[in-house]
Amino acid sequence: xxxxxxxxxxxxxxxxxxxxxxxxxxxxxxxxxxxxxxxxxxxxxxxxxxxxxxxxxxxxxxxxxxxxxxxxxxxxxxxxxxxxxxxxxxxxxxxxxxxxxxxxxxxxxxxxxxxxxxxxxxxxxxxxxxxxxxxxxxxxxxxxxxxxxxxxxxxxxxxxxxxxxxxxxxxxxxxxxxxxxxxxxxxxxxxxxxxxxxxxxx
Numbered sequence: 020x021x022x023x024x025x026x027x028x029x030x031x032x033x034x035x036x037x038x039x040x041x042x043x044x045x046x047x048x049x050x051x052x053x054x055x056x057x058x059x060x061x062x063x064x065x066x067x068x069x070x071x072x073x074x075x076x077x078x079x080x081x082x083x084x085x086x087x088x089x090x091x092x093x094x095x096x097x098x099x100x101x102x103x104x105x106x107x108x109x110x111x112x113x114x115x116x117x118x119x120x121x122x123x124x125x126x127x128x129x130x131x132x133x134x135x136x137x138x139x140x141x142x143x144x145x146x147x148x149x150x151x152x153x154x155x156x157x158x159x160x161x162x163x164x165x166x167x168x169x170x171x172x173x174x175x176x177x178x179x180x181x182x183x184x185x186x187x188x189x190x191x192x193x194x195x196x197x198x199x200x201x202x203x204x205x206x207x208x209x210x211x212x213x214x215x216x217x218x219x220x221x
Contacts, residue, residue: 073109073110073169073220074108074111074115074219074220075105075111075116075118075218075219075220076106076108076155076156076216076217076218076219077103077104077106077216077217078103078152078214078215078216079103079123079126079128079214079216080101080104080207080209080212080214080215081128081129081210081211081212082100082102082148082207082210083098083099083210084097084098084099084207085097085100085102085205085206085207087148087150087195087196087197087198087203087204088203088204089198089201089203094197094198095148096195097146097147097148097193097195098146099143099210100140100143100146100147100148100193101126101128101140101146101147101148102148102205102207103123103149103150104151104152104155105119105149105150105151105152105155105180106152106153106155106170107151107153107175107179107180107183108156108169108170108171109168109170109171109175111179111219113182115220116179116182117186119183119217120186120190122217123140123147123187123217124139124140124147124190124191125139125140126139126215128213128215129142129143129145136213141190146193146194146195147187147191147193147194147195148194148196148197149183149184149187149194149195149196149197150196150197150203150205151176151180151197151199151200153171154167156168156169173200176199177199177200180199181199184196
């Protein structure tokens with residue numbers, strides 16, 4: 020009489036547990052990888068959730084001259100340098116202000132001796148003109164009248180705007196500005212033309 024060999028039963032739950040452990044392992048490795056890259060490159064990795072997609076915004080133009088006139092009176096004027104139109108969102112923090120100030124100043128958008136865009140504002144001892152412009156947040160997806168709900172309320176925006184100016188003046192000695200909430204006539208000569216759109220969180 021031959022003995023029966025019993026095949027051990029493998030619980031169905033074991034493969035599922037193994038799969039879940041594998042997934043957790045992959046997630047851990049991915050997290051460590053991004054943390055390591057963030058440390059090495061000194062890059063802010065923003066979480067792309069809906070509440071974090073609204074960013075401080077700026078339109079940067081390389082100019083040979085730019086001027087702001089209010090009520091027929093010139094209040095600010097620069098020669099070679101950058102004109103930055105800046106908008107503050109309702110979710111901006113000091114982190115956004117620091118990022119934007121550093122980015123504008125360090126952009127390599129000026130020609131070197133070989134004609135390549137390889138120099139920053141400080142390299143050419145250029146000037147900077149900053150003008151507040153909440154209309155950069157104009158949402159034109161619906162209807163014909165833009166919506167500005169992403170822009171910060173005036174009282175909050177003015178405080179953050181002044182904080183931004185204080186930060187950028189520590190980086191660039193010659194900073195001219197427009198007047199917050201004033202009706203301004205802004206004229207410029209775009210050199211290139213070179214125009215860039217910056218968002219602090221995208």
